[in-house]
Amino acid sequence: MIDSYNRIINYLRVSITDRCNLRCVYCMPKEGVSFLGHEDILRYEEILRIVNIAVKFGIIKIRITGGEPLVRRGVIEFLSELMNVEGLQDISLTTNGILLEDFAERLFDAGIHRINVSLDSLVPEKYRMITRGGDLNRVLRGIEKARAAGFSPIKINIVGIQGFNDNEIENFAELIVDKPYQVRFIEYMPIGAPMNESFHHLSTDDIINTIKKRYTLLSRNSVERAGGPARVYRVDGCKGELGFIGAMSHQFCNTCNRLRLTANGELRACLFSDEPAADLKTPLREGCTDEELHEIITGLISRKPRSYEGPSYQSSRKKCVRNMSSIGG
Ligand code: SAM
Numbered sequence: 001m002i003d004s005y006n007r008i009i010n011y012l013r014v015s016i017t018d019r020c021n022l023r024c025v026y027c028m029p030k031e032g033v034s035f036l037g038h039e040d041i042l043r044y045e046e047i048l049r050i051v052n053i054a055v056k057f058g059i060i061k062i063r064i065t066g067g068e069p070l071v072r073r074g075v076i077e078f079l080s081e082l083m084n085v086e087g088l089q090d091i092s093l094t095t096n097g098i099l100l101e102d103f104a105e106r107l108f109d110a111g112i113h114r115i116n117v118s119l120d121s122l123v124p125e126k127y128r129m130i131t132r133g134g135d136l137n138r139v140l141r142g143i144e145k146a147r148a149a150g151f152s153p154i155k156i157n158i159v160g161i162q163g164f165n166d167n168e169i170e171n172f173a174e175l176i177v178d179k180p181y182q183v184r185f186i187e188y189m190p191i192g193a194p195m196n197e198s199f200h201h202l203s204t205d206d207i208i209n210t211i212k213k214r215y216t217l218l219s220r221n222s223v224e225r226a227g228g229p230a231r232v233y234r235v236d237g238c239k240g241e242l243g244f245i246g247a248m249s250h251q252f253c254n255t256c257n258r259l260r261l262t263a264n265g266e267l268r269a270c271l272f273s274d275e276p277a278a279d280l281k282t283p284l285r286e287g288c289t290d291e292e293l294h295e296i297i298t299g300l301i302s303r304k305p306r307s308y309e310g311p312s313y314q315s316s317r318k319k320c321v322r323n324m325s326s327i328g329g
């Protein structure tokens with residue numbers, strides 16, 4: 001479907017849980033998070049029904065996210081069913097990697113071959129600090145297991161933070177020298193838990209300048225350029241690629257192709273906008289028809305805002321009080 005600003009809407013991010021086995025400092029508060037109850041969360045068959053309707057108006061790409069998607073019971077069976085939805089061309093998953101070691105092979109066998117792993121530090125103590133307790137070695141073993149299982153691409157996502165991991169940029173880049181990973185630097189977005197006071201914004205342009213001191217970025221990858229917000233480069237002498245997502249400094253609203261389904265059944269057209277979400281759970285549970293659901297979804301697409309307010313953290317921070325873990329990143 002094409003929205004009011006001529007953007008093709010073909011990508012749906014689906015958060016299957018708001019729960020997580022980590023508590024990243026920029027995503028969730030340390031304590032006091034109230035999670036959705038069992039009844040408030042969309043059942044897998046409800047998600048599948050929404051997806052089946054969504055493919056009818058042009059959704060071809062789905063990313064499963066959370067919270068941490070691998071903590072939801074039955075995720076493998078759900079993914080196998082999702083693979084059977086006709087019309088989907090690309091199904092991928094975003095994970096913090098803590099359980100990847102245990103899940104990599106089953107995920108691959110279920111048909112998921114594309115994965116994003118979040119990893120904000122390569123120093124065990126720093127990783128434990130930013131995730132409030134995570135074990136870096138488990139994640140590294142999980143990534144290795146995914147590679148051995150045959151996942152491609154494996155994208156490693158790093159939220160760049162001045163005062164935390166700005167001194168690790170070259171170490172992250174080194175991951176692609178002899179492994180075919182796509183290492184992607186993402187700008188912190190002022191959404192969710194407030195950042196630690198000693199952490200500051202780090203722009204992707206600053207990261208690129210640091211990388212250029214040691215590596216030669218080659219031509220932009222044309223496939224990646226065609227879709228998605230990442231600027232992706234091949235790198236001289238390296239097997240993998242580097243990607244940069246300047247979520248705040250390089251607004252990409254004019255090519256935004258995505259919708260987000262939250263774990264409690266709200267469909268959102270924009271991560272930042274306060275445009276009300278469309279509640280799909282209530283009509284679903286009241287027995288609505290596929291046509292009615294279709295109408296609610298296309299109505300939301302037609303209200304998808306042209307852009308969010310702009311790259312000012314303060315304005316966005318004031319406006320946006322939701323957690324990324326509840327929307328799915
Ligand atoms: N738990 C999974 C994970 O961490 O990959 C999936 C959900 S998580 C919300 C998805 C992505 O959002 C992660 O890569 C995380 O680093 C990112 N994220 C969370 N809060 C963010 C923020 N305030 N700014 C930028 N990225 C954020």
Ligand code: SF4
Binds near residue numbers: 022028067118
């Ligand atoms: Fe959990 Fe992912 Fe949020 Fe970290 S970023 S707390 S792993 S949902």
